[in-house]
Amino acid sequence: MPLTFARVDEIFKGYGLESHIAYGERTEYAFPDKKSLIRKRNVASNVKPLMNGGVRGYIYVGFLEEYKFKHKAPLGYKFIKTARGHVKFNDMSEQELRTLLERVIKHYR
Numbered sequence: 001m002p003l004t005f006a007r008v009d010e011i012f013k014g015y016g017l018e019s020h021i022a023y024g025e026r027t028e029y030a031f032p033d034k035k036s037l038i039r040k041r042n043v044a045s046n047v048k049p050l051m052n053g054g055v056r057g058y059i060y061v062g063f064l065e066e067y068k069f070k071h072k073a074p075l076g077y078k079f080i081k082t083a084r085g086h087v088k089f090n091d092m093s094e095q096e097l098r099t100l101l102e103r104v105i106k107h108y109r
Contacts, residue, residue: 003094005049008057011094015101017043027057031108043104045086058086059100063107 009019009027017029022045029044047057061067062085081087089097 002054003089003092003097004053005047005055007094008047008055008089008097011097011101012044012047015105043101043108044089054090056088056090058082059089059097059104060085061087061100061104064103 012029013019016031018032019027019029022028025048026045027047028042029047030041031043042060044057044059047055049055061081067081067087087100089100092100
């Protein structure tokens with residue numbers, strides 16, 4: 001079963017992230033002030049419900065070495081980092097999203 005916006009919102013907030021609306025319709029998830037040791041606070045960006053009930057969005061994985069930039073990724077690599085260091089979580093299962101989120105948050109603290 002694909003993730004819904006409500007379920008993704010619940011998962012992110014369960015990890016202590018706060019949501020705020022950016023650009024009118026997209027939701028960003030970030031650490032509250034002073035919680036992150038690095039300057040970058042946003043963990044997820046452009047999170048938005050889809051018409052089919054699913055959700056789309058990106059998680060910042062710039063600190064994780066195993067996520068390769070798209071030009072260097074091997075053929076068939078499932079999740080590929082964009083030039084800005086993000087990975088789409090549209091097709092991830094809840095467990096994949098939680099595992100990735102835990103690893104990303106560990107690098108923020």
